[in-house]
Amino acid sequence: MSNMSGFVGVHAGAGDHSDDASSAYKKLCRDACRKGVEVLKQGGSALEAVTATTSVLEDSPLTNAGFGSNLTWDGCVECDACVMDGQSLTWGAIGAVPGVKNPVTLAKSLCMRQSGSGLSMGRVPPCLLVGDGARLWAEEVGIPTTDPKSLVSERSRNIYNHYKKKLAKVQKKDINTLSPLDTVGAVCVDGQGHVAAASSSGGIILKHSGRVGQAAMFGCGCWAQEGKNGQSSVATSTSGCGEYLIRTMLAKEAAIDLMTADCGTTCLHGTMVNKFLDSPFLAGMPVRLGGVISVKCEEDGMGEFLWSHTTQSFCIGYMSCEDTTPRSHLSKLPRGMAPGTKAVVEGVGFSLKRGDPSNS
Numbered sequence: 327m328s329n330m331s332g333f334v335g336v337h338a339g340a341g342d343h344s345d346d347a348s349s350a351y352k353k354l355c356r357d358a359c360r361k362g363v364e365v366l367k368q369g370g371s372a373l374e375a376v377t378a379t380t381s382v383l384e385d386s387p388l389t390n391a392g393f394g395s396n397l398t399w400d401g402c403v404e405c406d407a408c409v410m411d412g413q414s415l416t417w418g419a420i421g422a423v424p425g426v427k428n429p430v431t432l433a434k435s436l437c438m439r440q441s442g443s444g445l446s447m448g449r450v451p452p453c454l455l456v457g458d459g460a461r462l463w464a465e466e467v468g469i470p471t472t473d474p475k476s477l478v479s480e481r482s483r484n485i486y487n488h489y490k491k492k493l494a495k496v497q498k499k500d501i502n503t504l505s506p507l508d509t510v511g512a513v514c515v516d517g518q519g520h521v522a523a524a525s526s527s528g529g530i531i532l533k534h535s536g537r538v539g540q541a542a543m544f545g546c547g548c549w550a551q552e553g554k555n556g557q558s559s560v561a562t563s564t565s566g567c568g569e570y571l572i573r574t575m576l577a578k579e580a581a582i583d584l585m586t587a588d589c590g591t592t593c594l595h596g597t598m599v600n601k602f603l604d605s606p607f608l609a610g611m612p613v614r615l616g617g618v619i620s621v622k623c624e625e626d627g628m629g630e631f632l633w634s635h636t637t638q639s640f641c642i643g644y645m646s647c648e649d650t651t652p653r654s655h656l657s658k659l660p661r662g663m664a665p666g667t668k669a670v671v672e673g674v675g676f677s678l679k680r681g682d683p684s685n686s
Contacts, residue, residue, distance in 0.1 A: 330647060330679075331627075331648070331678045332516040332517050332646065332647045332678065333515050333631065333647070333678065334359050334376075334512060334513075334514045334646075335359075335619050335620075335633075335643070336355050336512045336513075336619070337510060337511055337565055338354055338383060338388070338641040338643075339390060339508045339509060339565050339617075339640075339641065340566045340635045340640045341565075341637050341638070342638040342639055342665075343656060348641070351641040351654075351656065352643070352655070353654070354382070354383065354388055355642060355643025355654040356645075356652040357382055358643060360652055361378050361379055362378055362379035362512060363375075363646070363649075364378075365379075367647055370516070372412070372413075372514040372516040372520045373437070373520075373522040375512075375514045375516065375522070376430075376511075376513065376514045376522045376523060376561075379514070379524070380430040380510065380525075381430055384428050384429065384430060384510070384526055387479040390508055390527060390529075391405065391407075392405060392430075392477065393477050394528075395528020396482060396531040397482055397483070397485075397486040397531070398537075399534060401478075401483075401486060403424065403477040403478055404422040404423065404424055404457075404528070404535065404536070405423050405426065405429040405526065406420065406422065406529060406540075406541035406542035407419065407420055407429035407430045407527070407547075408524070408541055408543070408544075409437045409522065409523065409524045410523050410549055410561075411437060411520075412521035412522055412550030412552045412560075413522075414440075414441050415551065416441050416453075417453055418435065418438070418453050418454070419453065419454045419541075419547070420432045420433050420455050420460040421454065422456050422457050422535075423456065423457060423461055425461055426460070426472070427470060427471075427477065430524050430526045431469055432469050435463070436453055436454070439452075440453055456536075456542070457536065482528075485531065508527060509525055509541050509547065509565040509566070510525075510527070510565070511525040511526060511541075511547070511563030511565065513563050514561065515561070515629060515678070517678070517679075519559060519627075520552065521550045521559045521560065521621065522550050523550040523561040523577075524548055525563045527541040527547075529568065530567070539569075540569075540576075540577075541568070543572050545575040545579075546564065546572045546575050547564060547577055548563045548564070549578045551581060551585065553624075557585045557586055558622045558623060558624055559622075560584045560620060560621070560622050560623075561581070562576075562620040563618065564616065565617045565618070565635075565640070566636070570608055570615065570616055571616055573605070573607040574601055574605045576601065576616060579601045580618050583597045584620055584622050587622075590620070590630040591632060591671050591672075594618070594632050594673075595669060598616075598618070598634045598669035602636070603636060603667070603669060612666070613665065613666030615637050615665060617635030617636070617640045619632070619633045619642055623678070628676075629675065629676050630674070630676070631673055632671065632672070633671070634671040634672075635657060635659075636659075636666050636669050637659075637666075638658065638665045639656055639657060640656075640657045641656050641657075642655055644676075646678070647679070655672075
């Protein structure tokens with residue numbers, strides 16, 4: 327496959343998008359895809375592409391990631407993020423970090439350090455850092471930090487004030503349904519057939535300070551792994567209620583199932599039903615909210631971009647290096663289907679441009 331080929335898929339959160347805001351979310355997904363494809367066309371890796379793509383989503387006040395994230399009970403922004411490189415199987419993540427505008431870049435820094443040189447005196451580089459320790463790492467490696475207050479958008483402050491008042495009228499168990507949107511993320515396969523994935527989140531609204539969600543947990547926020555012996559290469563990124571995605575390790579479970587699947591659509595639906603909706607790890611949970619995007623690619627360059635969700639809606643976007651424009655879609659549950667009880671699966675096929683085998 328040509329080094330200038332590749333495919334990028336994104337999501338802007340599984341939740342309940344209003345019809346009035348749908349056009350803005352779809353445009354954002356298209357903008358993020360353009361950035362990722364731009365990186366690929368310049369010869370960038372899948373890991374570099376998902377980082378750049380997710381950074382666009384983090385920069386938007388529309389999403390619950392980076393700038394404009396949901397606020398904690400104390401009115402602060404604390405972000406989680408992770409990336410995974412399917413070629414090296416290295417992973418890096420940060421949790422509950424304040425004052426970092428693009429948390430995904432910090433997660434990438436930790437991921438890349440896993441396959442590089444160690445720390446002084448033979449210390450093992452960390453793959454997960456949280457809180458002020460994560461912010462300190464950013465400062466040490468030259469990743470821009472900022473006043474934590476600068477990450478609070480007017481929209482997130484208004485949402486915070488609204489739900490802080492509303493919380494007095496609802497049961498505490500309902501807090502996971504308060505946030506209209508959740509985690510964002512991206513998946514990618516580059517021109518060499520390498521895959522990578524990313525996930526970034528501000529967490530649920532009014533979360534306890536220090537809470538770490540699935541976007542900072544191994545196998546829960548994202549997964550990327552290259553196939554061997556006839557297996558497909560797969561990358562996934564999840565969204566939804568973080569605690570449920572942690573208990574079920576949905577990102578890893580979906581990826582592992584897809585690697586050996588003949589039909590990606592049927593396989594992903596089975597994963598969502600058997601390993602999420604009907605998971606014994608979610609026994610007693612009445613509403614199981616989650617979503618996942620995945621890219622599945624074969625050695626010949628034929629692939630599928632798939633998405634599934636149990637939430638009311640899920641905004642996704644995708645683009646290949648051969649496309650002139652990206653596409654976006656607001657996937658919704660069928661009329662009459664209650665969120666958290668059934669799963670919808672959709673997808674599109676793609677083909678990466680074949681090139682000189684010496685370039686692969």
